[in-house]
Amino acid sequence: MPVITLSSDIGLNDYLVGAIKGQLLTAMPDCAIADISHQLTAFDYQQAAYICGNAFGYFPGDTFHIIIVNFFDQHPKRMLLAEYNSQYIICPDNGILTMITQSKPVDIKAIPIPATAKSLLDATKLIADCIKQMITGKKPDTTEVKDIEEKYPMRSAVGTDWIDSQIIFIDNFENVVLNVTKSEFEEIRAGRSFRIVLMRNSEFITRISDNYAAVQPGENLAFFNAGGYLEIAINKGNVAGLFGLQRYANASNMQNRLLYQTVRILFES
Known part of the structure; x- marks a missing residue:
């Protein structure tokens, strides 16, 4: 069948x-x-x-x-x-x-x-x-056929102590998926502590959880989902709506929008 x-x-x-x-x-x-x-x-x-x-x-x-x-x-x-x-x-x-x-x-x-x-x-x-x-x-x-139209996924921008990841998916609960995988994250992290920046200089996530139940209701969390991608959420909350996060668009004019369509991860020794 x-x-x-x-x-x-x-x-x-x-x-x-x-x-x-x-x-x-x-x-x-x-x-x-x-x-x-x-x-x-x-x-x-x-x-x-x-x-x-x-x-x-x-x-x-x-x-x-x-x-x-x-x-x-x-x-x-x-x-x-x-x-x-x-x-x-x-x-x-x-x-x-x-x-x-x-x-x-x-x-x-x-x-x-x-x-x-x-x-x-x-x-x-x-x-x-x-x-x-x-x-x-x-x-x-x-x-x-040999010649076809080719497009490839966006890659996170990477520095020695930071990653700028695009938001590639927001689910029905408004949890946010970033285009960084566990292997990519751990390779750049290299055992260092980190901060996932949700709001500039005021709101961070500093640890990876296993699932939503790992934090109290209303708390922010980050975890690697079943697809292996980094996901950020609020237990019984709405992380996209609260922090004004939007899916990364394909529009050519991205001025004044990148702040809300990317998430920065900072690594510290």
């Missing part, structure tokens, strides 16, 4: 997600379909990569992950099909593939989208047909 996941920026108020599932079930009645998220933000590739990349690892080998984000930024001529970690990613050729994989996969093919395909459902019908051909042992209608 093939396993297929869906991730998109479509939302759940439209019929499109249901229609795509209908296409998949028509082509493969015994497939299992799992939703990752349909609340991805168009153009925010960092957010999409964080959500999809951290979910995919929990699925079995040979899972097909369909990602529909920023699909019509330009008229699509092809979808990409890439093998990655014994699974398959199918997505637009707009940079989201390398954002998730963080490097260019070796095996990438293109699913051509003919000019006669006018709508998203025309394209997803081709995806359903391609997956069906693959799982039934038939040669899919794909072509080899």
